[in-house]
Amino acid sequence: MSLRFRLIGLVCLALVVSLALGGATAWVNASRSVRTEMRSALLVGRQTIESAIERLQEASDPSRDLEELVASFEGNRHLQVRFIGEAQAVAAPVAESPRFGAVPRWFVRVIGVVPITDRVPITIGGHDYGAIALETDPHNEILEVWNEFTDSLVTPAVFSSLTILLIYLFVGRALRPLEALAEALEQVGDGRYRTRIGGRLAPELARLRDSFNRMAARLASADMENKRLNEQLLTLQEQERSELARDLHDEVSPFLFAINIDAASASRMLREGRVTEARNHVQSIADAVRPMQRQVRSMLGRLRPVGLDEFGLREAIENMIAFWRRRRPEIRYQLGISAGCEGLGELMGGTICRVVQEALSNAIRHARPTLITVSIDRQGEEVWVGITDDGRGMSEPSRPGYGLVGIGERVRALGGRLSFSNKPGEGFAVAAVLPCSCRREVACVSVQAMEP
Ligand SMILES: Nc1ncnc2c1ncn2[C@@H]1O[C@H](COP(=O)(O)OP(=O)(O)OP(=O)(O)O)[C@@H](O)[C@H]1O
Ligand SMILES: [Mg+2]
The missing domain is CATH 3.30.450 (Beta-Lactamase)
Known part of the structure; x- marks a missing residue:
């Protein structure tokens, strides 16, 4: 009734x-x-x-x-x-x-x-x-x-x-806005987030109308953001795949081709009894395998942080710093990891590695720093990650890239927050705060590779 x-x-x-x-x-x-x-x-x-x-x-x-x-x-x-x-x-x-x-x-x-x-x-x-x-x-x-x-x-x-x-008469009139609200809710339920309620209403209903309009606006912007992120994700995936394909083609295929030729030659020479020449070809095969191994290892490192599974967070971060120290020895690197940062789980550890990896790579690519400081600190139920450099800072307006957006998404997916601090001419800092008790349902967010 x-x-x-x-x-x-x-x-x-x-x-x-x-x-x-x-x-x-x-x-x-x-x-x-x-x-x-x-x-x-x-x-x-x-x-x-x-x-x-x-x-x-x-x-x-x-x-x-x-x-x-x-x-x-x-x-x-x-x-x-x-x-x-x-x-x-x-x-x-x-x-x-x-x-x-x-x-x-x-x-x-x-x-x-x-x-x-x-x-x-x-x-x-x-x-x-x-x-x-x-x-x-x-x-x-x-x-x-x-x-x-x-x-x-x-x-x-x-x-x-x-x-x-x-x-x-009065109840009929008073209920009319509620019917409009129910209709609007149905529309929002069907995904039409542009629906809004207007008109003059009693104060109680006006509050309801304003809350509904705010909710619909937020859903609309979340929907747009979702679409944008999906597109970005697809772009990143495509980019990642084409980079891997290019690396396999350029760095691995020639060696495989050479190994194939060396193996055929060695086999032929062994059949003809030319053992010394065959040994040279076998040595060539061994020489070709080594860079190929390095290349495959580097590709794997891009897919998963090297050492995280085997040795833990500290080792994985030290590997990253070592990677850059070999290439840019003139920069000083400082690392501080507090107790309690091990055993945070694959998802959390992977996310911390990706944040550090992107921030390190950005500092070296964009900032010309003399010092880069990485700190990972456990404070109760949160882990604070900070990467600071003393480079030239971000110039305005800066070209938007995928790196900072990507790590922001990773951090937010775990219920954390990411912030930047920019001092032109003095340096740039990235700070991420991650809750240790990140929810299981977000575990499906895959840890994607970012080029160092
Ligand atoms: N440490 C830093 N110092 C100065 N500028 C920085 C620093 N980190 C980032 N930036 C600026 O912010 C911009 C965006 O960084 P972001 O990592 O998102 O993209 P990118 O590094 O340019 O490209 P990619 O998508 O390959 O990461 C950079 O282009 C750069 O101008
Ligand atoms: Mg970047």
Whole structure:
């Protein structure tokens, strides 16, 4: 059932209950007052007759006086008076006309007051003149109560009708924005994040509208960011694959080709008994295998940080620094790793390595530094990674690359945060804070290679 009809139902229920309570109270009061009225009418009638009989003790014609006495009750609202004697006079009560039609039988039954009778014997001057019978007639009193009852129903009936009408109109109007909100939520659920709710609303609903609009805007920007990242990821993957293919083609294929030729020549010469020449070809094969091994190892290193699995984080970072020290020995490198940074797990360790790798490579490629400092510090449930150089800093505007964006994504995927500090002419710093309790579901984020 709709909210509107539920509310109306509740109001009706409250009205019915209050009417029932009011009706019960009115019934008790009405029944009591009719009964009291009848009793007092009977009592007054009896007293009137008794005092009249006392006065008639010396009367010369009591029969005529008694008839007049009975006739004096004519028009009484509640009593029917009869003379039971020689003259059988009857005085009936006046019947009042009803305002709202005849009193219904059920109402008379509900009031439950039946006529009561009395009898006054008449003895005047020692002579028995019969008796006067009195009988109450509650009809007029019940009619009065019925008129009051119907009068009292008019106000609640008008009030209830008005209340129900107002609730119907107001609730319908108040619910209209909620229907719009439900529709808008459905649209957002279907991926239409540009949906917004407008218009003037009550303050409570305006808050809801603003929150919805903010949520939809955030979803829209997250959706756009997601698409952008996906595109970037695909680009990076393509770039990575083409680099690997190029390396395999340029660095490995020629050696394989040479090994193939050397192996064929060695085999032929051994068949011809030219052992010394064959040995030279075998040596050539060994010479070709060594650079190939180096190349394959370097490619593997790009796919996974060298030494992380086997020797741990410290060794992997030292390998990276050694890599650059061999190529750029004029730069000083400082490394500090605090206790508790081992055993952080493959995902966390891999991410730290990638951050250090990219920041080191950036410093050497872009900054011309004399000193690069790498620090990895465990602080409670967080690991703080910092890479600082004293180079020339980032020039404005700088060309956006994939490196910083990539490590930012890796760090955020683990629930961490990445920040940069740039001092033109004085250096550049990269800082990452990673929570140790990174969630399992992000473990699917693969650790991708970045060229050193
Ligand atoms: N340590 C640094 N000192 C000075 N400038 C830096 C430093 N690190 C980054 N930059 C600037 O920030 C830019 C963006 O760096 P980012 O690593 O994202 O891209 P990139 O290194 O140019 O290319 P790649 O996508 O290959 O990493 C760089 O082009 C460079 O201008
Ligand atoms: Mg870079």
